[in-house]
Amino acid sequence: MKTGKILAGILSGAAIGAIAGILFAPKKGADTRKSISEKSNEYMYGAKNKYNDLADNLSHRYDSVKSKMRGKSKQLESNLDGDDKIIY
Incomplete structure (x- = not known):
């Protein structure tokens, strides 16, 4: 038997049992x-x-990662020379 048929049999049996119990x-x-x-x-x-x-x-995790990335971006900007520009 295929797994799908077994699973369907188990689920239908459980449903019938629940209905009978009620x-x-x-x-x-x-x-x-x-x-x-x-x-x-x-x-x-x-x-x-x-x-x-x-x-x-x-x-909270998203906000934390976003905050860390902003910090890294500002740190990167400060490390660049005056001639180099970051384009967003």
């Missing part, structure tokens, strides 16, 4: 839906926090 759960449907909604909100909140942390981290 249908035969001892809780009322409203309680189950509320529980699912709360859990999904927790996951979304966590994912947003991780995304924001990653974006902040990348932004």
Whole structure:
């Protein structure tokens, strides 16, 4: 069997099992839906926090590299003779 077929079988089996578990759960449907909604909100909140942390981290790194490059550029300019000019 190909890997794709195996993976599809596993995923469909997991989905069927999850649906069966929800249908035969001892809780009322409203309680189950509320529980699912709360859990999904927790996951979304966590994912947003991780995304924001990653974006902040990348932004700080970008600013740091940009600052270092500006410093190197100014140092290079000061090392050049008066006749040499840097063209941007």
